[in-house]
Amino acid sequence: MESRDLLAYLGGLGAGVREITKGENSANYMMEVTAAEAPDGRDFADLWEASAARKAGDTAIEAAVEKGAAGPAPAAPGTAPGTKPTEYATPRTTQLRCSLVLAVLSLPHQLTDCRLTRCLCADNGVRLLLTFGFAVFMGTLFVGRGQVKPGASFNDMLGVLNMIFLALSNLGAVNLLSIIDVAANERAVLYRERASGQYSAATYVWSAFIVELPYLAAQALIFSPISYWIVQFRMEAGPFFMYLFVFFLSLMLYTSFGHAVLYFSPNVQAAQGLGATILVVLDIFKGFVLPRNQMGWWWRWVWYITPSSWMSYALIANQLGGNEVLVADDFRGGELTPVNELLQREYGYRSSWQWWAVLIVVGMIAVMRIVSVLAVQYINHQKR
Secondary structure, three states: OOHHHHHHHHHOOOOOOOOOOOOOOHHHHHHHHOOOOOOOOOOHHHHHHOOHHHHHHHHHHHHHHHHHHOOOOOOOOOOOOOOOOOOOOOOHHHHHHHHHHHHHHOHHHHOOOHHHHHHHHHHHHHHHHHHHHHHHHHHHHOOOOOOOOOOOOHHHHHHHHHHHHHHHHHHHHHHHHHHHHHHHHHHHHHHHHHOOOOOOHHHHHHHHHHHHHHHHHHHHHHHHHHHHHHHOOOOOHHHHHHHHHHHHHHHHHHHHHHHHHHHHOOOHHHHHHHHHHHHHHHHHOOOOOOOHHHOOHHHHHHHHOOHHHHHHHHHHHHHHOOOOOEEEEHHHOOEEEEHHHHHHHHHOOOHHHHHHHHHHHHHHHHHHHHHHHHHHHHOOOOOO
């Protein structure tokens, strides 16, 4: 018997038994109305025993038992004979589609909940506002310093590097810390729905990621044009779209990082503390404080697993990797050196490697999602 049939049965009893209201949890409704005798003194067990709904249910059960006794059921349409039944009633593509539809349709209902409204505003409205403010701040801080032209100094080259390092790390940190609170509320819903077998851990994790993509794209479209044109990086279409694309990837990666940290942590406070600690540690090894080639070999491996180091690699190699302007190399006592050679020797940046760096960032995003799936699948912080 479907739940809607049971709800219709209870609502049709009359005798003071109210019908379910719109949006009310069906399980709570049934427990509430059957917790005591009916208002007219009759017992619900006796009412059910004499009902047509009970007889129809018994008939359906008997038919299923007879069908099972006759042998295995034929394979469903489109299913190979002998295929074992899966844990979920629908394939993963259907689960993902339904999860996305549910996320979109539930937004109007969430906006009526003050707690969730604050959460959504912190994750979306405030995040977009901070992105705009940060774009203006970074642009005006490094205004007109986006290129190394003839006659430029070593500090002019460092200005380009500093802007890229700071923008990637700080904008990503905003996303990482702001997504944790929203993901925590979504995880509470997950614990209520996972037992019913509605969807797999992978479906949940990927739907949570896909729902974020429009907001991440909006952030990238706000930050990139403003900061790019104020700082005056290379005024060409190719470098601009590389800049836009890498910042979009950086937002995706830090958002995925925030999800992963939350899924591993028992609560929001622990997740924010863990996330902030990891950010501080990785900031030391991204190549800004000390270039990769100047690190001791025993610590250099950390550079390779730091996401912001590869994002910076892609942008710096794209903007300056082909620049042959001579600047005084402060690492070698002021020796005049082409910018591209200096970057390759001291920082390890090669123009030919910029797309490999992008590919590595994409791989890191995939790793973050896989780690999130494993955390949701095998770690349960629910308290009973």
